[in-house]
Amino acid sequence: MRIETLRGSQRLFLCAVTMSEMLYSAATAEELRADHEVLGRLGALHIDPTAEEHVVEIMRSLPGGSRNGAPAIPRMFVAAVARSNGATVLHYDKDFEVIADASGLSHEWVIPRGTGQGHH
Numbered sequence: 197m198r199i200e201t202l203r204g205s206q207r208l209f210l211c212a213v214t215m216s217e218m219l220y221s222a223a224t225a226e227e228l229r230a231d232h233e234v235l236g237r238l239g240a241l242h243i244d245p246t247a248e249e250h251v252v253e254i255m256r257s258l259p260g261g262s263r264n265g266a267p268a269i270p271r272m273f274v275a276a277v278a279r280s281n282g283a284t285v286l287h288y289d290k291d292f293e294v295i296a297d298a299s300g301l302s303h304e305w306v307i308p309r310g311t312g313q314g315h316h
Contacts, residue, residue, distance in 0.1 A: 243277055
């Protein structure tokens with residue numbers, strides 16, 4: 197699987213937004229601690245001034261700007277951090293496809309769209 201290959205080569209990174217979203221689903225404090233320990237072994241990409249500028253650029257590039265129906269703001273931050281670091285977003289969320297279509301973001305579905313839980 198692509199994620200395991202990247203993890204093995206130490207080329208799999210998270211940003212604070214992704215880390216927070218992944219930890220948010222922990223059911224207990226112990227699960228949160230364990231998940232944080234595992235996720236903390238991955239590389240980190242940070243929200244820096246360049247990424248902050250990219251968020252606005254992404255909003256401007258979307259059809260209709262940042263109005264209703266636009267991708268969620270956390271997704272725009274993840275995309276902006278990836279873009280400012282020359283990284284590819286691995287995802288299972290149609291928001292990243294919308295962002296990529298508008299901004300040229302490099303992205304990759306981790307499994308084919310429509311085949312996972314929730315069928316995004």
